[in-house]
Amino acid sequence: MKIPDFLDRDVLNPVGFDSRFLKKGIIALGTVLIMLAWCLFLFQVDKNKKELVAGLEREQQNLAGVLAENLFQILEQRHTIELFASKWFDGTKSPSGDITGFLYGERTFTRIVLYDLSGRSFYESSPGSGDRPDKIREQIEKMLGSGQPVVMPRDNRLSNISWQVPFLFPIGIGAAVKGAMLLEMDFGYFLNLLQNIDIGRTGTITVQHDQGEEVARFESGGLVVGNSPVKMMPAGSISGVSGFRDGRYSDFGNCYLTYLRVHDYPFMITISIGQDEFLSDFNQYRNRLLWVLIILTSLGLSGIVLLFKMINRNQAYLDALALFNQENQRLIQNLEKEHKASSRAASFDPLTELYNRNLFISLAEKSILQAKRNKFCYAVLFIDLDRFKKINDTLGHHIGDLLLKEVSLRLKMCTRKSDIVSRFGGDEFVVMLTEVARERDIATVVENITAVVSKPCPDLDGHEIITSPSVGISVYPRDGEDIETLLLNADAAMYKAKKSGRGQYRFFDPSLNTVSVEKFALEQRMPSAITQGEFTLHYQPKVRLQDYRVVGLEALIRWRHPHHGMIFPPDFIGIAEETGLIMDLGAWVVEAACRQLNNWRAAGMDLIPIAVNVSPLELKDRAYANRFQNILKQHDIPFKYIEIEVTENAFIDDRDIVINNLKALFDKGVKIFLDDFGTGFSSLEHIRFLPVNSLKIDRSFIQDIRNSYHDNPIVSSTITLAKKLNLTVVAEGVETSDQLISLRVAGCEQVQGYLFSRPVSENKIREFIISPVRKI
Structure with missing residues (x-):
């Protein structure tokens, strides 16, 4: 039943409407207006008087000044x-x-x-x-x-x-x-x-x-x-x-x-x-205004009295209409409550209060229509909880329901209000990320979801539960132009993620995420390869241009695979990082460098520092600095003989943890090199606040140098500014004499590249340690 406009329930509400409130409002408004008028009057009178007195003061001071000067x-x-x-x-x-x-x-x-x-x-x-x-x-x-x-x-x-x-x-x-x-x-x-x-x-x-x-x-x-x-x-x-x-x-x-x-x-x-x-003229003007204000105040009070009489006359009529409307209001409110309850039951998951499948598909279809009109990325995330069935079977459905509620809260926390978060049933959650600026930002959001959901749930009815999500990702329009196709592809990608281990995510795009047979074989063999000594170190010298003496070595890891022969880092470092084996591999590199230094020391050779490359994932571990120091102490190697090379990308995520690890080593005397400088996000302005000793200019900037440092102003400017920051500069990828001459003229202190030596085994690197290299 629809209420007529003139019987609007907000006006005729018998509980909320009362003429006394209206009267009080009119009194308050009238009082405010009258007080405002009087305040303005008093303010204006006082202002005019002050202006008159100020004018008199200036006039009298001018006259007094003239008379005083004449008398003087x-x-x-x-x-x-x-x-x-x-x-x-x-x-x-x-x-x-x-x-x-x-x-x-x-x-x-x-x-x-x-x-x-x-x-x-x-x-x-x-x-x-x-x-x-x-x-x-x-x-x-x-x-x-x-x-x-x-x-x-x-x-x-x-x-x-x-x-x-x-x-x-x-x-x-x-x-x-x-x-x-x-x-x-x-x-x-x-x-x-x-x-x-x-x-x-x-x-x-x-x-x-x-x-x-x-x-x-x-x-x-x-x-x-x-x-x-x-x-x-x-x-x-x-x-x-x-x-x-x-x-x-x-x-x-x-x-x-x-x-x-x-x-x-x-x-x-x-x-x-x-x-x-x-003030005689001013007082007459003030008195005239005063009488006008008194008359207007009297008229205003009279109007309020008449308005009160009209309100009292209409109050009885409004009360009668309100009583008639009361019953209609009750019926309408009951209908609205029932409608809301039925709509919510049809659109929301009753356990987690997230959108259900039907409402998700409806909202997602609208978002896809918007996606066709803009240039943003849209992605569907199909999320399945690892080991949920075991948790449900072991601890009961009550604990499983509490876990699902906690996961739903964490998903809301990791997403924006514009994103669509739903539960399809069981332990399956689906999220649509809307209006993402860049496709690579999707991975950042998914990594955050994985990290947050994987955190322990400390108190679920007295139990501490740990689970992790397996996430499959499909991107619009690359992986489908309708919601059903996107859901199907995201579901397929989720199963691929589950096969890769717990807490993993995979994109549907086969060119980016399908694991080849060779890669899978390397992934499976890598744990045993670390323990069975299939990895080895090669060394490339760093040459000081002042006297052409080798002042350091960079240790580069190689994998001597029994079937595939020598495998280089680009083919297996990514696998180590994806599987989490990078921690064990990085620790092996540091221990191998320490063993090599001990061998040279036992042979009576002078020691020179060895630099090891450290993955950003290693630096994100809060215990990395302690593990590094313990390895050096176990092998009795002074801190100055093991150097660290990190890339600029290490400071993108978990920046505070990374800097704290590096600072702890920096304070102990470990030299830190910023590798591949110029290809990442950093600038010399940021480096002022980072715990680094040296910059290694990326080989891409060295290639174009000929026989004058003016040929590459970026290199010469970097060297000049780095010296002002008390940083040593090492140029990578030096392959020609022209490059060497230009770098020396520009003031570069150390160089590294094929002009002097490729990365070689321990036996071949000894001659560089014993004597200076030949001048070019």
Whole structure:
């Protein structure tokens, strides 16, 4: 039964729907919007106020700077008068003529009086009020005590005009003060500077002494000097050279105050304006916005109230519809549960919860359709557990079921979400790897699955079970273009893997994985060949170009097969690695090299190092370094006489284990050569962090060298960079004199190749050990 859209169960759910939640949501939303509006209002008001105050600060500071500079320039003219007065004190000349001439061209100073230190005047440019010498001497002592100019007290002003302010300056510096000089400054000059400046009704511009005493003040009515009430700054209210203050002052009231000290003089320019006057327009704008916000808030609250009434009216109608829908919902949910259960039973394995055969085939067919439209690789893995029947028969089906569950979890862990993992039945699992970038990456994934599944299952109802997978692989579209063909071919490849041993995998492609009769025979004979001495070592010398002396040997293994004759490493090393016999074969090589060194030592020959090739599989064994050291100790061979050659591919997988093994040997003094350098993944940047002593440049880079190291810049660059990393360089495959000359010019230290010797048996290698080789 389908519910009409207007009776959607998500809306009419009688359990989940409640108007109270809607009301709370509306209240919360309304509250947030109102608070947001008020916060924005307060933020904007505060921002605008700060911008206004910042503008006022800049304006007042600029004005104070102009006034301070003008006052400084005026007061600096006193130095000219001091120069004239000093001549009188020196007795060289009367200053009256010079000072009179100075005043004639100067409008700022209206009167000049010179005093000696006793307060007696000896020059006056014009008659004054006639203060007594003792009063003058008192001000001179005050000036000498402070070391700064003094503004004459109001009751002692030697002037008849209120805006003419006298200042008392010392003549001389420090202990060399000779007298005092009174300069009467005409502050009407400042009145002319400020007459076009609008400072407002409450604004003031004052000139103060550093003690806070006012010298002159400019207000909206003009310049105020003399008997006007004095506005004093509170002691300690202003500190520093300049600043801007916002506060209340006893004489200025609530105002914005800017002050700036006159350079080198104890005077300060102060500019103030009342806060109420300055912010009057801003306050009107703020009040208008406040009323608008109050009205909008009231309208919003009214709307919420009306909305609540509408919700209450509709709640009864919705409750009735919800009750009617409740029974329908119950029936629909039961149908959905039954449908899901039946669908899951038809599509999933009930034990492991993996896809079953039917769902796997359906999903795989869709993936193959996608594969036809892209360039990725797709592969089907048919997996069968080794010895599962024996485990099931011995420990029971309960343990077998637990093992199948554990294997299913490990398969999920080793695959991506896009891959398809299924159980076909029994111990058979099928996996489809989708969208693999390269075909060789399939083997990497399969090796990981094999390693993870082969790990012990530690606690299966008190039992520790070890199993391994046999994996057959078919690749789309090479091995089939439909899922049935791919499954059939993967199943066939799985049986081939089972025949090869436990924990093996095989591709269906016969050209890659079918084991030939000869190869199978070699595989079967190899264990006995190792123990029965069918293997032998040949040696190829490494020649030092400095003196053409053999400084090392590379040991190369050969198989003297009783039926096939001499077999070389490419024909049997791969078999040893596939079957796991590479560990025994590698240990035999190290022991054979140690025995050879002992034979030479017993014959009285000087020993030279022998390098052995080590397979990457050997280095992945955590115990390899210990086994290697034990072999050398058993044969009493110093570590420096057995060297190791590894290829760059050894560092691709299990890199940390490989490096730890090599580092353990490196620290013991075993020299490590990086063989076939340039053909693998490494670079000189990576080699800085690897425990190696030397690089062996692959023969493919040596072939093109003629008679100049510029013919192969790769070789010359490699040699140069390797030397900077303190690595010895050995060139492989040297076959001509031109190659040898070019390598020597390029700075190569050691060479190895047919030019000097092919790999030879122990009897033929002795002559190279005893004497240097012939120079080419």
